[in-house]
Each structure stands twice: as structure tokens, then as C-alpha cells.
Amino acid sequence: MGQLNPQFTDDTVIVTGGASGIGREVAQQFGGAGATVLVADLREEPKNGGTPTHEAIEEDGGTAEFVETDVSDRDDIAALVEAAHDYGGLDVMVNNAGMFIGGSILDLEPEEFERIHSVNAKGIYFGTQVAANDMLKREDPGAIINTASISSHYAQFEQVQYDSTKGAVRMITRGAALELAETGIRVNAVAPGQIATELDEGWSEEATQKAANDELVKRVPLGRAGTPEDVGPAYLYLASEQASYVTGELLFVDGGWQVF
Ligand code: NAI
Numbered sequence: 001m002g003q004l005n006p007q008f009t010d011d012t013v014i015v016t017g018g019a020s021g022i023g024r025e026v027a028q029q030f031g032g033a034g035a036t037v038l039v040a041d042l043r044e045e046p047k048n049g050g051t052p053t054h055e056a057i058e059e060d061g062g063t064a065e066f067v068e069t070d071v072s073d074r075d076d077i078a079a080l081v082e083a084a085h086d087y088g089g090l091d092v093m094v095n096n097a098g099m100f101i102g103g104s105i106l107d108l109e110p111e112e113f114e115r116i117h118s119v120n121a122k123g124i125y126f127g128t129q130v131a132a133n134d135m136l137k138r139e140d141p142g143a144i145i146n147t148a149s150i151s152s153h154y155a156q157f158e159q160v161q162y163d164s165t166k167g168a169v170r171m172i173t174r175g176a177a178l179e180l181a182e183t184g185i186r187v188n189a190v191a192p193g194q195i196a197t198e199l200d201e202g203w204s205e206e207a208t209q210k211a212a213n214d215e216l217v218k219r220v221p222l223g224r225a226g227t228p229e230d231v232g233p234a235y236l237y238l239a240s241e242q243a244s245y246v247t248g249e250l251l252f253v254d255g256g257w258q259v260f
Pocket of ligand 1: 016017018019020021022023040041042043047069070071072096097098099119147148149150191192193194195196197198199
């Protein structure tokens with residue numbers, strides 16, 4: 001089969017949550033495609049150890065920098081986007097950082113609700129806002145890609161607090177795409193399904209058992225959990241010129257999880 005091979009030489013890409021998991025892979029794929037990558041995260045080290053993402057990109061011959069960032073803090077996002085000016089300015093903003101807190105709606109603590117919404121929803125809203133303003137100020141419209149989820153559409157057990165953030169990501173993406181279309185800035189989202197990363201925490205024993213039994217994976221028509229490598233190319237496609245007529249889209253990369 002043929003292969004799409006978008007190139008991002010001369011482009012500067014920010015990937016939030018780029019230290020681990022999906023963000024790490026996305027950052028590395030952009031780096032491999034020639035982009036200068038700013039890896040933004042709370043921490044440099046991947047959650048499961050190993051070489052920090054920006055160093056891995058540089059070891060492979062690319063250009064990358066780590067920028068310590070808490071996406072729940074708008075000032076941090078502003079400093080991050082400003083840092084891209086050292087490389088000619090931001091072309092592609094990947095708002096990917098996210099967290100998971102499982103647990104029943106009957107007893108979730110208010111601080112936990114606020115924390116997950118601050119990172120997953122507020123972080124994406126302000127990531128989009130700051131990136132768009134910077135692109136417009138420089139008269140250099142680019143692409144914004146947010147990480148949504150199958151949870152943007154579908155409720156899952158003991159996940160109200162998480163699912164509601166991902167529902168917000170879907171509508172931030174669509175609303176921003178509508179408003180920014182006339183400026184030339186495209187805003188899209190990737191909606192991964194069950195991807196093997198270090199994301200999950202806080203589920204009850206019952207929910208953990210369900211996950212351990214692979215109940216979520218059992219209903220994937222393609223028959224397996226996904227990997228970050230499966231998801232990365234969707235970001236490159238949405239950022240590329242091949243997607244120049246695509247905006248407001250939420251692209252499922254889920255092995256068919258949501259088709260029934
Ligand atoms: P992960 O836990 O492996 O990576 C998330 C990264 O985000 C970590 O490096 C973490 O330090 C960083 N991060 C967390 N809070 C942050 C903050 N306030 N500021 C900056 N960085 C922060 O998780 P994964 O799976 O790679 O998740 C990435 C995105 O994909 C998230 O938005 C998640 O909701 C989404 N997603 C994941 C799925 C999965 O099955 N793993 C499925 C659908 C969506």
C-alpha cells in the first residue's frame with residue numbers, strides 16, 4: 001500500500017504532554033518529518049523512563065527543545081508559544097496534554113473535578129486561544145490539533161469527570177474551527193480509542209477489573225488495543241497541506257471502537 005509522507009521542514013511544532021505516551025510519539029514523528037519540536041510538559045522524563053523526548057529527537061538528527069509547561073496555567077502557555085519565536089514562530093500547535101481521574105460521580109471530590117477540567121478542557125481552550133492569537137499577530141496562520149477521545153462522544157463506566165472534559169474538547173475544536181476559518185487557521189482533533197500508555201489512575205477495583213479483563217479492548221473490531229504509533233500519523237495528516245480543506249474534524253483512530 002502507498003504511504004503519506006508529509007514533511008515539516010522549516011515548521012515549528014509545539015506538542016503539549018510531549019514527554020510521554022501519545023504526545024511523545026507525535027513529537028517524535030514531527031521531529032522525524034523535519035519539524036523543530038518544542039516538547040511541553042510538566043516533566044522532562046517519560047513516565048515509564050527512558051530518554052527525554054527532545055533528546056531522543058536530537059539523537060535522531062532533529063531539532064527539539066523541552067519547555068516546562070503546566071497547560072492549566074495560561075501564562076505558562078503564553079511563555080511556551082513565545083519560546084517558538086526563537087525558531088521563527090509557531091506553525092502547528094498540538095494541544096495533547098491530558099490526565100485521567102476515574103471514579104464514581106457519587107463521591108468524586110470537587111478538587112478532583114476542578115483539576116481534570118483545568119488540564120483537559122481549560123488547557124485545550126487556552127492552548128487554542130494563545131496559539132491562534134500568536135499566529136494572527138504574525139500573519140502566519142497554521143494548524144491547531146487537539147487530542148480528543150472516544151470519550152468525546154461515548155460515556156464509559158466511572159468516567160463522567162473525564163468524559164465531560166473530552167466532550168468539551170470536541171466542542172472547543174468545532175467552535176474554534178468555525179470562528180477561525182476565515183483567518184486560515186484550521187482546528188481539528190484526533191480521537192484515540194484504547195491506546196496503551198500510562199494514562200489511567202484512580203479507578204475503583206471494579207473498574208480496574210474491567211480494564212484488566214480487557215473488556216474495552218474486546219469490543220475493538222480490529223481486535224487489539226492501539227499504540228501511540230497508530231495514532232501519530234493522524235496528527236501529521238491534519239497538520240499537513242493535504243488536509244488544507246479539513247477543519248472542525250474529529251478523526252477517530254480507535255480500531256473501529258465507535259462504529260457500533
Ligand atoms: P500519558 O499519561 O502517557 O501522557 C500524558 C502526558 O501529559 C504526560 O507526559 C504528562 O506529564 C502530561 N501532562 C499531564 N498534565 C499536564 C499538564 N498540566 N501540563 C503539561 N503536561 C501535562 O497519557 P496519554 O495516553 O499519552 O494521553 C495523551 C492524551 O491522549 C490525553 O489528552 C488523553 O486524554 C488522550 N487520550 C488517551 C487515550 C488512551 O487510551 N491512552 C485515549 C484517548 C485519548
